[in-house]
Amino acid sequence: MRLLPASSPTRRLLVAFVLPAAVVFAATGCTVAGATSPDASAGPSATDASTHLVEHARGETEVPNDVQRVVVLEPVQLDTTVALGVIPVGAAVLNEAAGVPAYLGEDAAGIATVGTVPEPSVEKIAALKPDLILGTESRHSALYGQLSTIAPTVFMATQTDPWTDNVALVARALGDEAGADQLLADYTDRCAEIADTYDVAGMTAQFVRPRDGILTLYGPTSFAGSTLECAGFTIPERDWEESISVDISPERVLEAQADLVLVSATDVTDETLVPESIRSNAAAFPGLNVVDQSFWITGVGPLGGMTVLDDIDRILAETK
């Protein structure tokens, strides 16, 4: 289902061939937009009561207090703005064919896409006439100049920082820190609730993403890993090489063992997506569950976190 969304093959074929052309137009259009925009980076810079100063990865920016038209370029920003009740007018998505992730709910379904997360379209962003743009320095650094001529632009440093830090930055940009604190408190409460209900203490859990035979194990600093630990699980110890995840050969599949093993897939009903290495060692993986990668991997943010916790709740309820 998620693999093949509603759109017909012909339409997607069309998209595949028309989009590259669109990108070319966008690229040529960019320069025009950059050249014609009046007084670059000035924006609503007058420091008065209607704006607040936000410190971020690219310096300090005056942001209107009452933003109405936000464009987000990073999944965690999309998730957080929706969670705070500010539905963005545009969002860069990981997969243009799939669009805005379904877990964000109906309110988010109508958000316009402005290209992909690694390559957002400045043209499309400008067309939406935003009053705030949120992006990521490690991904969109080169676009900052252009974006800040369109609207006040706030950049977080990287998507690999602890996600709660990035949630806090988005909240500061929107001027709703109390709302973000509440969301994170709700998340922590939900974690504690699961840990208590199912007596999780002492149990290990491992989140695994299969890729072409290689298995990617997610560590405690990853979004999925931190949510599992928040819910009371321990991730089996190993050398995480100071990274959020470590790849292992299928020959070492037994290193992925845990009381609860979660394997990500684009379609949880398709059993062939479980890697052969794990299927061949079924006896070593009694607590195996296939989970939806659209929120377990890419659902970074308070809403995604809650969705993952709901999923953990469901899995534990089924196995008890």
Place this chain on the structure above:
Amino acid sequence: MVTTLTKPARTGHGPTRAAWFVVAVVVLVGAAGLSVVVGANPMSPGTVLGTILGGGTDESRYLVWDQRIPRTAAGLVVGAALGVAGALIQAFTRNPLADPGILGVNAGAAFFVAVGITFFGVTSPYGYVWLACAGALVLTVGVYTIGSAGGDHAGPVRLTVTGVAIGAVFAGLTTGLTLTHPDSFDRMRGWSAGTLLERGFDVVLPVLPLVLLGLTLALVAAPGLNSIALGSDVARSQGVDVRRTRLAVLAAVTLLAGGATAVAGPLVFVGLVVPHLVRWTVGSDQRWIVVGSLLLGPALVLLSDVLGRILVLPSEMPVGIVTAFVGAPVLIILARRRSASAL
């Protein structure tokens, strides 16, 4: 017969050549042995032997029977197919830089796999096999049809140019498709690097008949290639059916390269380097080059795969990346030799 008339340029190879083939067989057997013994999850040779003889633990049985033996078999088939396909295409086009992908085989296979992944939700290596085979066949037939249009039969130069042109178009389409569909890009990434991971017997066995047919055609066509190397007219005067030999060679290359690509994805450099190595050491007789490539192709693939398993522990490096690293220096050394290997 033809064979007596087309002795290789260099003679007196008798004992040397016999010794060369003994060495090649030893290297191949050694590579296959290493491929069963060495892996990302270290196991003593004794344990491996014990497991093969019916003992071992659950884990060692999984490592030997589910991982190493199937991928060794896949490496043998893929390497043999690519080595021979490379030898044939270099002789056929009389171009030392030709590799089996020059007729659009890889581009066609990749495009079909990309379409299958993007629009039909194909996710398993088993599914890729048939898509890749179909793509390779369709595109080579297309290249042959276009290359031979206009009355004249398909000459090597025309075919090469057509193959490169059409291959470029389809490579572009594949790129367009995967860049606009990140999920497909993710899945294609592993395939297009070339890998033997999770290529079990369920993937290799369906392709085996195609490869065997291709190898048979190659052995039948090789003597004729010796004559064609002297020019079409000479070949004709020697009683070689040039058109039929060329068709057999093209069919063999398509089956071999298509089959290999279907199993492992496009493995670069194997088809290019192996025939050079063989030509360098056994001379220019196409029959011996084909047989030599049949032995050295799988040896190169298996040794590269073994390297890939231990280079980036605890993960693995796809064999296609290793063959590129191993193949490039070999090719440079060969190119710098004073007398280029005759074709």
